[in-house]
Amino acid sequence: MDNKRKYVIPGDVVTTGPFRPEQNVILEGNKIISTTIGISEIYDDSVKVIPLTGKYIPKINDLVIGKVISHTSLSWELDINSCYVGFLPAQDVFGRDFSAHADELTSKLKSGDLVAARIANFDRTRDPLVTISDRDLGKIDSGDLVKISPSKVPRLIGKRGSMIQMIEMATNAAVTIGQNGWVVVSCETPEGLLKAKKAIEMINEKAHVANLTDQVKDMLEIKEDES
Amino acid sequence: MTSTSVLDDLKKTQILELLEQGKRVDGRALDEAREIIVETNVVPHANGSARIRLGDTVVMCGVKIQPDRPFPDTGDKGLFICTAELLPLSHPTVETGPPQPPVIELARVVDRGIRESHMVDVTQLVIEKDKSVIGVFADNVVIDYDGNLFDACSYASTAALLSSKTPKWNWTDDAPVLAEGEDTDLPITTIPVSVTMGKIGNHIVVDPNGDEWDTMDARITITSDSDGNICALQKGGSDGFTQDEINQCGEISVRVGAKIREKLKEAQKGTQ
Amino acid sequence: MGGRDAKMVLLDENGIRCDGRKVDEPRKIMIKAGGLKNADGSAYIEFGENKILVGVFGPRDVHPKHMSNTDTGILRVRYHMEPFSVGERKNPAPSRREIEISKVIKEALEPAVMLEKFPRTAVDVFIEILQADGGTRCAALTAASVALADAGIPMRDMVAAIAAGKVADTVILDVNNEEDQAGQADMPIGYMPSLEKITLLQLDGVLTPEEYKKCVDVGVQGCKLVYDLQKKALNDQYFGKGGD
Numbered sequence: 001m002d003n004k005r006k007y008v009i010p011g012d013v014v015t016t017g018p019f020r021p022e023q024n025v026i027l028e029g030n031k032i033i034s035t036t037i038g039i040s041e042i043y044d045d046s047v048k049v050i051p052l053t054g055k056y057i058p059k060i061n062d063l064v065i066g067k068v069i070s071h072t073s074l075s076w077e078l079d080i081n082s083c084y085v086g087f088l089p090a091q092d093v094f095g096r097d098f099s100a101h102a103d104e105l106t107s108k109l110k111s112g113d114l115v116a117a118r119i120a121n122f123d124r125t126r127d128p129l130v131t132i133s134d135r136d137l138g139k140i141d142s143g144d145l146v147k148i149s150p151s152k153v154p155r156l157i158g159k160r161g162s163m164i165q166m167i168e169m170a171t172n173a174a175v176t177i178g179q180n181g182w183v184v185v186s187c188e189t190p191e192g193l194l195k196a197k198k199a200i201e202m203i204n205e206k207a208h209v210a211n212l213t214d215q216v217k218d219m220l221e222i223k224e225d226e227s
Numbered sequence: 228m229t230s231t232s233v234l235d236d237l238k239k240t241q242i243l244e245l246l247e248q249g250k251r252v253d254g255r256a257l258d259e260a261r262e263i264i265v266e267t268n269v270v271p272h273a274n275g276s277a278r279i280r281l282g283d284t285v286v287m288c289g290v291k292i293q294p295d296r297p298f299p300d301t302g303d304k305g306l307f308i309c310t311a312e313l314l315p316l317s318h319p320t321v322e323t324g325p326p327q328p329p330v331i332e333l334a335r336v337v338d339r340g341i342r343e344s345h346m347v348d349v350t351q352l353v354i355e356k357d358k359s360v361i362g363v364f365a366d367n368v369v370i371d372y373d374g375n376l377f378d379a380c381s382y383a384s385t386a387a388l389l390s391s392k393t394p395k396w397n398w399t400d401d402a403p404v405l406a407e408g409e410d411t412d413l414p415i416t417t418i419p420v421s422v423t424m425g426k427i428g429n430h431i432v433v434d435p436n437g438d439e440w441d442t443m444d445a446r447i448t449i450t451s452d453s454d455g456n457i458c459a460l461q462k463g464g465s466d467g468f469t470q471d472e473i474n475q476c477g478e479i480s481v482r483v484g485a486k487i488r489e490k491l492k493e494a495q496k497g498t499q
Numbered sequence: 500m501g502g503r504d505a506k507m508v509l510l511d512e513n514g515i516r517c518d519g520r521k522v523d524e525p526r527k528i529m530i531k532a533g534g535l536k537n538a539d540g541s542a543y544i545e546f547g548e549n550k551i552l553v554g555v556f557g558p559r560d561v562h563p564k565h566m567s568n569t570d571t572g573i574l575r576v577r578y579h580m581e582p583f584s585v586g587e588r589k590n591p592a593p594s595r596r597e598i599e600i601s602k603v604i605k606e607a608l609e610p611a612v613m614l615e616k617f618p619r620t621a622v623d624v625f626i627e628i629l630q631a632d633g634g635t636r637c638a639a640l641t642a643a644s645v646a647l648a649d650a651g652i653p654m655r656d657m658v659a660a661i662a663a664g665k666v667a668d669t670v671i672l673d674v675n676n677e678e679d680q681a682g683q684a685d686m687p688i689g690y691m692p693s694l695e696k697i698t699l700l701q702l703d704g705v706l707t708p709e710e711y712k713k714c715v716d717v718g719v720q721g722c723k724l725v726y727d728l729q730k731k732a733l734n735d736q737y738f739g740k741g742g743d
Contacts, residue, residue: 007738009730010611010648011656011693026613026655033693035613035653037737052737054651055539055558069233079233083558083620112236124618125569145235151651208739270630272548273583283536287629289583312591315577316554316625318537323577323625366582366591368627370552371536 004042008034014047015040022048038151052208056082056150056180058119058128063137065145065178066130068113073100076109078117078130081150081180086117086130093132114140114184116176140176143186146197148204150181155207156200163203163213170220171196195220234441242442246430253282253436258479260422260434263382263487265494267390275391275413277494279383282436283373285317288365288383290391292413294354294403295362305352306362309338311369311380318372332463337367337380337421340450340459344419347388351414355398363393363413374440377448377461381421382491388413389495418491419458420484421450424476426468431476433483447473449480453488457481507681510667517677525661525673525721530642530732532649538625540650542732544642547675548632551639553646557622566621572614573621576605578639580628600636601626607640607660607689607699613653622652633676634662637687640699645729649736656691658698659726663688663718665706670713672721679703684710688718692726 008014012034014025021027024036025047034040038051056064058080066078066086078086091098093108109115116137122128132138148156156177157164168175173187173196183200187193199216206212242252249257261282270276275290295306311334315321326334341347352361365387367380392410396403425435425443435443445464451457457477462468468476509517516522526547535541538554545551561567578601582589604626612622624646626639637660644658664674665684674685684704690697697719706714 007734009657009733010654011691013693024653028655028694031693033655035655036651037648037733051651053540053649054653067233067235083560083617085560111233112239114235114237124616140237143237144241145237208737270550270583272586272630272632276583287581289581289629291583291588293588310582310591314554314579314625314627315623316535316538316541316552316556316627319539319556319559364582364588366588368581370627373536 006040007038008040008049009037010035014049015042018045020046022046024049024051051151053149053151056080058082058084058086058122059179060119060122062119062179063177064117064119064130064180065140065176065182065184066115066117066180068109068111068115070111071105071109073105076105078115080117080128080130081147081182082128084127086119087127088117088130088132109139114145116140116178116184140184143174143176143184144193144197146183146185146200148181148183148200150179152204152207153177153179153181155212156183156203158213163216166217166222167196167199167220170222171199175200234438238438239442242439243428246427246432251432252438257430258433258483260378260483260487261436263490265382265386265491267386267494267497274393275387277383277386277390279379279386281375281379281382281434283371284369284375284379284437285371286367286369286376286379286383288367288380288387290387291364291366292391292393293362294359294396297353297357297360302357302360303350303353305349305360307342307347307349307365308362309341309365309367309384310334311337311367311376313369313372313376317369321372332461333376333380334367336377336448336459336461337384339461340381340421340448341365341384341388341419344417344450344452344458346385346415346417346419348414348416354396354403359396359398359403361393361396363388363391372437374435374437375423377423378421378434381419381450382487385418385420386491386494389415389418389491417452417454418488419450419452420488420491421448421459422480422483422487423448424479426464426466426472431472431479433479447476449476451481451484455481455485507677509678509682510669516666516671518675520673522669522671523717525724526675528725528728530645530728532645532732532736538646538650540646540648540652542642542645542649544638544645546634546638546641547673548630549628549635549638550630551635551642552627552629553639553642554625554627555623555643555646555650555652556625557650557652558617558620559623561619561621567619570615570618572617572619574605574609574612574614574624575621576601576608576624576626576643578604578626578628578636580631580635584628584631600639603699603701604636604640604643607658608643608647610696610698611644611654611656611658611691612647613655616653622647631676633674633679634687636699637661637689640689641725641729645732648733656693657726657729658689658691659722659729660687660689660699661718661721661725662686663714663721665704665710665714670710670717672717684714686714686718688715688722690719690722692723
């Protein structure tokens with residue numbers, strides 16, 4: 001590991017001096033201290049720590065997989081694997097003419113349903129607002145839900161999507177990755193489905209390992225000329 | 228288990244579809260229990276203890292043995308009390324506070340399963356008739372939850388009791404006095420084994436895991452002893468069983484129970 | 500292993516304590532991060548004969564809603580002893596001692612946990628004492644800190660804890676059960692190593708002003724030893740043997 005990156009735990013001093021503290025670090029006097037378990041990175045003038053654990057913190061425009069856990073007459077509440085519950089207003093699904101008397105929410109979505117959604121708005125004073133009104137969003141009718149740590153999602157996607165594309169091509173599975181660590185995998189063949197799920201679980205467990213890509217390739221039995 | 232955890236629909240559908248084909252999500256047969264891992268003496272300061280892993284469900288049982296006053300109408304019998312507690316760290320939906328009805332039911336069913344089998348011979352636990360007896364407390368705590376706490380607590384209690392050592396007390400000058408260095412095994416007459424079955428649609432599955440527990444319509448826990456006799460039973464859940472299903476469950480519980488009994492005996496011998 | 504034996508020698512002529520340790524020697528400590536499947540974070544500690552498990556959930560929604568705080572998250576701590584954890588079987592209902600210790604540990608962790616980042620949520624810390632042998636609150640606080648880090652909850656610093664004390668007019672480190680019962684003073688200390696702040700401090704017993712300062716110093720140095728083991732536990736779990 002080069003000088004600019006190191007493993008840190010909460011309270012560890014990443015560096016001292018005139019740097020700008022970014023994600024997951026704080027400034028104490030002239031010391032920049034990590035607030036989480038992770039890998040610190042020092043850029044030209046700023047310092048951040050990439051966390052290796054922790055819940056998903058919603059970011060506007062993130063694609064997430066959510067599970068409906070309850071509803072009122074005006075909205076649904078979604079579990080999005082975060083500290084906060086996702087808020088999906090009825091108008092998002094029924095449209096502007098939504099009427100609380102006439103339109104029954106459970107006709108579209110009920111408890112236990114999984115949806116692909118996008119974070120429409122979030123600030124810490126309110127629960128995150130989600131939407132499912134784009135073409136690639138909405139209720140998920142089939143597939144298996146695999147849960148990984150949100151901090152491993154970048155590894156699962158890979159540089160410019162290279163890791164997930166490799167898995168999809170080798171198994172013929174279709175994978176929808178939520179930034180919140182929930183992943184839906186569907187495949188026509190049970191073998192492909194099992195392999196894809198194993199690959200995802202392997203990445204979740206070994207994200208910090210250097211030759212992970214090779215290990216996944218081996219597991220998927222990808223021959224060199226195919227990759 | 229509380230009902231506020233929502234199982235996703237896809238999982239439910241998957242469980243039902245597989246059952247129609249005679250299969251389960253984790254590959255088990257319908258009458259197959261999960262792998263059981265038994266460790267004893269995990270709390271060395273207690274008189275006996277065990278930790279059971281039933282799949283991802285983890286339960287610990289500690290046995291404390293100490294002198295106590297007998298109940299007024301049974302001065303010639305020692306005390307046996309078995310409890311169960313669901314620890315809040317075992318699942319996000321567990322709340323702190325006084326035990327709710329499902330946990331009280333769990334504790335009482337586990338207690339009855341062992342008591343009704345007469346596993347511990349309480350007539351051998353008298354220090355001085357009507358004045359002082361030995362009290363055996365088996366306290367279960369659930370550490371991680373993935374379904375079927377009835378069986379996990381039952382196995383933890385049984386394993387802990389089988390490996391317990393009881394001190395000896397002599398009645399001297401109107402008080403029980405500890406006789407150092409005279410520890411013995413507890414007076415054990417039989418090894419009760421509980422087997423819990425869930426009913427999902429028309430299918431009976433043994434040892435439902437967490438997802439199956441959330442999907443099932445009803446359940447039944449049947450405890451059998453070393454002679455193959457059924458000594459305790461509890462039906463729960465909001466659906467009913469047919470008479471045939473009840474008979475089928477009885478047969479399964481004795482058969483599957485016998486295999487699990489061997490596992491618990493092995494653990495007692497310390498070969499695990 | 501009686502505790503009230505007046506004839507028990509707590510410190511012999513060679514400076515050896517009743518369990519064979521030297522005056523500045525802590526008991527054997529083992530800390531493991533992770534281990535529970537359902538909790539968001541967890542840790543297990545063995546501190547001498549103490550065996551303690553901690554599970555953490557959060558930040559998460561607060562129920563009932565009126566308990567939540569619009570400006571900051573809240574920390575809730577439950578220190579609970581199993582009936583089989585102590586010499587005489589303990590009633591499962593929470594005792595006043597457990598309630599007090601829960602509060603003291605909560606206040607020892609609050610300076611470290613960055614609750615202001617998660618308004619309207621709660622972080623729940625559940626401490627389960629499986630076997631007790633003196634110094635459970637320090638061991639519990641130490642494990643709780645590891646479990647919070649394991650859960651990824653932002654913290655300004657870790658909190659490490661150990662008790663200093665006095666037996667036979669001598670200041671010692673890490674008081675065990677016999678020393679707590681029959682000794683002259685017991686001072687549990689919780690300490691944030693980077694920020695150099697003491698966040699838990701209690702005292703049972705009588706100390707001269709010099710002994711008081713010495714106890715605090717011995718305790719703080721002891722906390723630094725404990726902190727090294729917390730670091731090791733997290734390193735082993737996260738940075739492993741196959742890391743970069």
